[in-house]
Amino acid sequence: MKKNTEISASVLSADFCHLARDLKRCEDAGVTRFHIDCMDGHFVPNLTIGPPVIESIRQHTTLLLEAHLMIEHPGKYIERYAQAGADIIQLQAECYGERLSSCRLWDQWPKEISELDIPALRADLSTIRKLGKKAFVVFNPGTPLCESILDDCDGVLIMSVNPGFSGQSFMPGVLPKVERLKEIFKGDIAIDGGINAQTSPQALQAGANVLITASYLFGADNISDAVKELKKV
Ligand code: DX5
Ligand code: ZN
Numbered sequence: 001m002k003k004n005t006e007i008s009a010s011v012l013s014a015d016f017c018h019l020a021r022d023l024k025r026c027e028d029a030g031v032t033r034f035h036i037d038c039m040d041g042h043f044v045p046n047l048t049i050g051p052p053v054i055e056s057i058r059q060h061t062t063l064l065l066e067a068h069l070m071i072e073h074p075g076k077y078i079e080r081y082a083q084a085g086a087d088i089i090q091l092q093a094e095c096y097g098e099r100l101s102s103c104r105l106w107d108q109w110p111k112e113i114s115e116l117d118i119p120a121l122r123a124d125l126s127t128i129r130k131l132g133k134k135a136f137v138v139f140n141p142g143t144p145l146c147e148s149i150l151d152d153c154d155g156v157l158i159m160s161v162n163p164g165f166s167g168q169s170f171m172p173g174v175l176p177k178v179e180r181l182k183e184i185f186k187g188d189i190a191i192d193g194g195i196n197a198q199t200s201p202q203a204l205q206a207g208a209n210v211l212i213t214a215s216y217l218f219g220a221d222n223i224s225d226a227v228k229e230l231k232k233v
Helices: 016-028 051-058 074-084 118-130 147-152 172-184 200-206 223-231
Strands: 006-010 033-039 064-070 088-092 134-139 155-159 188-192 210-213
Touching: 006 223, 016 051, 016 223, 033 051, 051 064, 051 074, 064 074, 074 088, 074 118, 088 118, 088 155, 118 134, 118 147, 134 188, 155 172, 172 188, 172 200, 200 210, 200 223
Parallel strands: 006 033, 006 210, 033 064, 064 088, 088 134, 134 155, 155 188, 188 210
Antiparallel strands: none
């Protein structure tokens, strides 16, 4: 069955002094999810949002909230993010496996692995589901897809930039992972990074049904028009 295209607004590019106003603008424009980039300054070289901000956002919207955890030891914080009001919790695969030697140190970026510790990841995905939330796995551009974990996930997020910052350029080299997921996976296929009116048709054609966007959406003169543009194949 064909899935509806959904636009998820990544609040990293919102105006944090007028966050409620920006959330409302997105809702009025047809956005159906909010994506919250949680970064710890270790997994990625940037610091952003944690559970208290999600708690506040929860008071202002009934749309789905995605917590994208770009943090070390994400398992320790699952309950906290669930309590804060996240509906979807997204775990980076690179937190579950032996890191490549090129990215072992805290300040080496992007983090990448070649083999996933499936039992460890499965345990955390199961914790998310037991808390009544949707569990997603995220794959960095340099991390291959791991098909044996898919039964444990409600969705997969394919990073189309190396995580850490908004405003980076889309990496088309990740599209074969999206195409493969389209063939074998029934859950949500989300894509995150560099999504705009030029790149969204490629992502949709490859099989993504959730487009996550920060700088394009919040930088648009008219958010409704931007949402319509993004949905065009
Ligand atoms: C990158 C984040 C993305 C980012 C997207 O680390 O995970 O969600 O906010 O930003 P744009 O849409 O500007 O590439
Ligand atoms: Zn993100």
